[in-house]
Amino acid sequence: MAPAQNPVLPFDDALKSCGLFPLTAEGVSILQVNLGRRCNQSCEHCHVDAGPGRREMMSDGVMEKVLSLLARENFSALDLTGGAPELHPRFRELVSRAVSMGRSVFDRCNLTVLFEPGMEDLPAFFVRHRVAVYASLPYYRREETDAVRGRGTFDKSVRALELLNAHGYGMEGTGLELHLVHNPAGAFFPAPQAALEAQFKVELEKKHRVFFNRLFTITNMPIARFDSFLQKSGNREAYLTRLAGAFNPAAAKGVMCRNMISVSWDGHLYDCDFNQMAGLKVNHGAPDRLDDWSRKLLERREIMTAIHCYGCTAGSGSSCGGETAP
Ligand code: SF4
Numbered sequence: 381m382a383p384a385q386n387p388v389l390p391f392d393d394a395l396k397s398c399g400l401f402p403l404t405a406e407g408v409s410i411l412q413v414n415l416g417r418r419c420n421q422s423c424e425h426c427h428v429d430a431g432p433g434r435r436e437m438m439s440d441g442v443m444e445k446v447l448s449l450l451a452r453e454n455f456s457a458l459d460l461t462g463g464a465p466e467l468h469p470r471f472r473e474l475v476s477r478a479v480s481m482g483r484s485v486f487d488r489c490n491l492t493v494l495f496e497p498g499m500e501d502l503p504a505f506f507v508r509h510r511v512a513v514y515a516s517l518p519y520y521r522r523e524e525t526d527a528v529r530g531r532g533t534f535d536k537s538v539r540a541l542e543l544l545n546a547h548g549y550g551m552e553g554t555g556l557e558l559h560l561v562h563n564p565a566g567a568f569f570p571a572p573q574a575a576l577e578a579q580f581k582v583e584l585e586k587k588h589r590v591f592f593n594r595l596f597t598i599t600n601m602p603i604a605r606f607d608s609f610l611q612k613s614g615n616r617e618a619y620l621t622r623l624a625g626a627f628n629p630a631a632a633k634g635v636m637c638r639n640m641i642s643v644s645w646d647g648h649l650y651d652c653d654f655n656q657m658a659g660l661k662v663n664h665g666a667p668d669r670l671d672d673w674s675r676k677l678l679e680r681r682e683i684m685t686a687i688h689c690y691g692c693t694a695g696s697g698s699s700c701g702g703e704t705a706p
Pocket residue numbers: 419420421422423425426427428429430431462463464490516
């Protein structure tokens with residue numbers, strides 16, 4: 381059978397319509413490192429297809445290359461993701477060494493990992509290294525969160541937030557950053573970020589006495605497990621059409637790939653974690669392996685785009701740091 385034709389306007393045509401083609405980087409300020417696909421959860425919307433059974437983890441050899449890059453190149457932040465990055469056996473070493481080199485570290489934490497065996501010291505470790513915690517929490521209610529992440533996840537996540545608050549995270553005057561990351565429970569766009577942040581703050585404080593600094597919204601990307609969900613539920617075409625229909629040039633201007641580089645567990649370079657999962661390595665003449673790193677070529681590289689990029693440019697935009705349109 382011939383593959384189904386995609387009726388959605390190619391993403392590059394949308395960029396051309398607003399003079400942004402080709403989309404190019406404007407620097408490499410953030411180094412995002414994906415430590416592997418292992419996770420203690422298997423969420424339905426996971427763009428990484430992560431789970432407890434995944435074995436792909438960064439090897440010692442690749443880890444050394446990351447550390448050597450951090451030592452010789454200046455980045456405003458090291459952004460650690462996975463899977464659950466904390467499950468990598470050298471997670472703490474990577475964080476400590478990066479901090480001793482003067483780098484800020486962000487940890488993309490699913491909260492429940494704090495209760496995995498051997499993770500008891502993590503909150504205190506985060507405090508010692510002033511790690512900024514970006515914690516994913518699908519919603520402020522049990523029902524919606526558990527529907528995406530599995531039964532009992534919400535209660536465990538709230539306990540993790542209590543623990544982090546008890547260590548000073550998200551509390552006024554400590555400077556210990558605890559941000560929440562929300563993505564919708566289905567094939568629809570997130571609500572406006574500022575309004576949702578206010579709602580999360582009121583509800584989580586009122587019902588659970590837990591606190592956080594900022595909330596960032598992320599649009600579900602039509603790749604990996606969420607893409608399979610769209611296909612199975614017959615929603616893929618409608619979702620892509622909606623994303624494409626909401627294309628916003630201001631959001632496209634601010635997409636995160638213009639300012640970062642993403643390293644995979646096996647040492648390849650990508651424009652972002654989503655391209656990593658879609659198997660789209662850096663290209664257009666820029667090196668796609670850590671071994672061949674060249675800031676000169678990477679910081680002005682042309683970005684590899686595909687239909688899933690509409691997920692970053694719809695409405696107010698979406699990125700690991702939330703909305704991108706001013
Ligand atoms: S969404 Fe995050 S917490 Fe859930 S399976 Fe994927 S990596 Fe793990």
